Amino acid sequence: xxxxxxxxxxxxxxxxxxxxxxxxxxxxxxxxxxxxxxxxxxxxxxxxxxxxxxxxxxxxxxxxxxxxxxxxxxxxxxxxxxxxxxxxxxxxxxxxxxxxxxxxxxxxxxxxxxxxxxxxxxxxxxxxxxxxxxxxxxxxxxxxxxxxxxxxxxxxxxxxxxxxxxxxxxxxxxxxxxxxxxxxxxxxxxxxxxxxxxxxxxxxxxxxxxxxxxxxxxxxxxxxxxxxxxxxxxxxxxxxxxxxxxxxxxxxxxxxxxxxxxxxxxxxxxxxxxxxxxxxxxxxxxxxxxxxxxxxxxxxxxxxxxxxxxxxxxxxxxxxxxxxxxxxxxxxxxxxxxxxxxxxxxxxxxxxxxxxxxxxxxxxxxxxxxxxxxxxxxxxxxxxxxxxxxxxxxxxxxxxxxxxxxxxxxxxxxxxxxxxxxxxxxxxxxxxxxxxxxxxxxxxxxxxxxxxxxxxxxxxxxx
RNA sequence: UCCUCAGUAGCUCAGUGGUAGAGCGUCCGACUGUUAAUCGGAUGGUCGCUGGUUCGAGCCCAGCCUGGGGAGCCA
Numbered sequence: 337x338x339x340x341x342x343x344x345x346x347x348x349x350x351x352x353x354x355x356x357x358x359x360x361x362x363x364x365x366x367x368x369x370x371x372x373x374x375x376x377x378x379x380x381x382x383x384x385x386x387x388x389x390x391x392x393x394x395x396x397x398x399x400x401x402x403x404x405x406x407x408x409x410x411x412x413x414x415x416x417x418x419x420x421x422x423x424x425x426x427x428x429x430x431x432x433x434x435x436x437x438x439x440x441x442x443x444x445x446x447x448x449x450x451x452x453x454x455x456x457x458x459x460x461x462x463x464x465x466x467x468x469x470x471x472x473x474x475x476x477x478x479x480x481x482x483x484x485x486x487x488x489x490x491x492x493x494x495x496x497x498x499x500x501x502x503x504x505x506x507x508x509x510x511x512x513x514x515x516x517x518x519x520x521x522x523x524x525x526x527x528x529x530x531x532x533x534x535x536x537x538x539x540x541x542x543x544x545x546x547x548x549x550x551x552x553x554x555x556x557x558x559x560x561x562x563x564x565x566x567x568x569x570x571x572x573x574x575x576x577x578x579x580x581x582x583x584x585x586x587x588x589x590x591x592x593x594x595x596x597x598x599x600x601x602x603x604x605x606x607x608x609x610x611x612x613x614x615x616x617x618x619x620x621x622x623x624x625x626x627x628x629x630x631x632x633x634x635x636x637x638x639x640x641x642x643x644x645x646x647x648x649x650x651x652x653x654x655x656x657x658x659x660x661x662x663x664x665x666x667x668x669x670x671x672x673x674x675x676x677x678x679x680x681x682x683x684x685x686x687x688x689x690x691x692x693x694x695x696x697x698x699x700x701x702x703x704x705x706x707x708x709x710x711x712x713x714x715x716x717x718x719x720x721x722x723x724x725x726x727x728x729x730x731x732x733x734x735x736x737x738x739x740x741x742x743x744x745x746x747x748x749x750x751x752x753x754x755x756x757x758x759x760x761x762x763x764x765x766x767x768x769x770x771x772x773x774x775x776x777x778x779x780x781x782x783x784x785x786x787x788x789x790x791x792x793x794x795x796x797x798x799x
Numbered sequence: 800u801c802c803u804c805a806g807u808a809g810c811u812c813a814g815u816g817g818u819a820g821a822g823c824g825u826c827c828g829a830c831u832g833u834u835a836a837u838c839g840g841a842u843g844g845u846c847g848c849u850g851g852u853u854c855g856a857g858c859c860c861a862g863c864c865u866g867g868g869g870a871g872c873c874a
Binding site for chain 2: 505
């Protein structure tokens with residue numbers, strides 16, 4: 337059915353044109369002679385006002401309540417009232433789908449995000465969530481645009497893996513066993529299972545992305561990722577989307593350069609394409625949203641080494657709950673001090689101690705044996721903390737094997753990963769970005785569960 | 800998983816041992832080119848669950864459940 341999007345009508349609709357409008361009623365104001373509907377179709381933040389003359393359409397208006405789906409045939413006219421440029425003078429009003437006013441949960445008032453989370457099937461119909469999902473969409477398109485313009489290939493890494501690697505947290509097991517039949521042998525025989533061995537949902541596409549980069553040079557993944565951690569925070573999900581570029585012939589500095597250009601591009605694109613939604617977040621969610629965005633776009637990121645960061649924290653005069661000394665992993669309070677208090681903008685911290693980072697990160701040349709570091713980098717941002725984590729990968733076969741053994745991994749289990757170092761190995765680097773954290777940072781939304789349509793977290797998989 | 804705060808009407812909350820409340824929503828009416836409409840009236844409750852203390856518990860105690868915030872793990 338041909339119809340006109342609300343966003344087009346409000347922005348560029350010409351007065352006097354006939355329109356077919358379809359959408360959902362946000363509110364109704366009914367008087368004796370004339371009634372008003374606010375109709376929204378998600379195409380933009382604003383709703384459009386529909387004017388209904390009671391004597392001709394009053395009967396139809398009676399049935400139309402908040403939440404109802406309607407179709408309006410009418411004419412776009414200049415608004416007599418204040419608050420909008422144009423409005424639709426209705427000739428016919430059709431109730432497409434009724435909504436019972438007494439039981440429809442959304443009212444024309446502000447609702448708490450906690451309440452809306454319980455009705456995640458209806459919350460996209462609110463201003464806040466409409467704005468979140470439009471911005472999320474624009475972020476996703478900007479991710480692809482950024483990499484595609486630079487010749488990166490989008491590669492599809494598996495969601496089911498058998499490699500017991502990465503050490504990146506608890507995994508969800510995947511099995512074809514019927515777990516409702518407890519008549520299992522004393523010891524599960526996974527050779528009888530679907531893949532012939534234990535299998536899991538992926539916690540990262542990085543190792544496979546490295547394979548692809550060793551042939552295609554520059555690649556990225558963008559897809560769902562799963563962690564079975566019992567994390568109950570405003571920054572964690574059990575199912576989230578991750579962006580992982582991987583570049584051959586690239587070192588850590590190139591990796592950090594890419595991360596910075598990447599974030600600048602995403603923010604610039606969203607500010608250009610979603611100005612109304614971003615203004616909404618600035619006004620209603622967090623008054624730091626636009627300031628954050630402009631700092632990302634306009635200012636170079638701060639860059640310091642881990643060792644410098646530790647010294648900076650030690651001399652900050654700030655009393656931290658977790659004492660600071662060389663060798664600790666940076667705690668949330670440390671990351672936030674760096675990004676929010678000291679630099680007040682994103683900061684890239686590089687060259688972390690080897691023993692707090694993953695086995696695949698490239699060892700730096702030893703300057704001080706007591707202070708062995710690896711080529712890791714984290715991008716820390718105000719409000720969120722770690723937004724991006726990346727590294728230059730260890731490309732030297734012997735060093736990598738040694739490193740794996742020292743952390744208790746069996747190199748034979750990673751034969752294909754090591755083959756990449758046996759045949760045509762090159763320096764390479766990449767990073768991982770939690771997509772929801774990006775959207776969270778972009779919009780100022782306080783809880784990550786409110787930037788994904790259907791959040792999964794412990795004890796919650798409704799909808 | 801740990802710490803902490805909370806759970807009372809559809810929503811947001813008040814009620815600190817003695818008859819269950821307000822605003823908003825909803826419904827009815829009035830009024831009006833309205834726009835968080837306005838005005839009047841009405842509607843609305845397993846006080847999270849279970850047990851305990853007490854003459855008497857929304858309130859005190861214990862356990863559990865659910866949610867928020869913080870922490871850890873991480874992206």
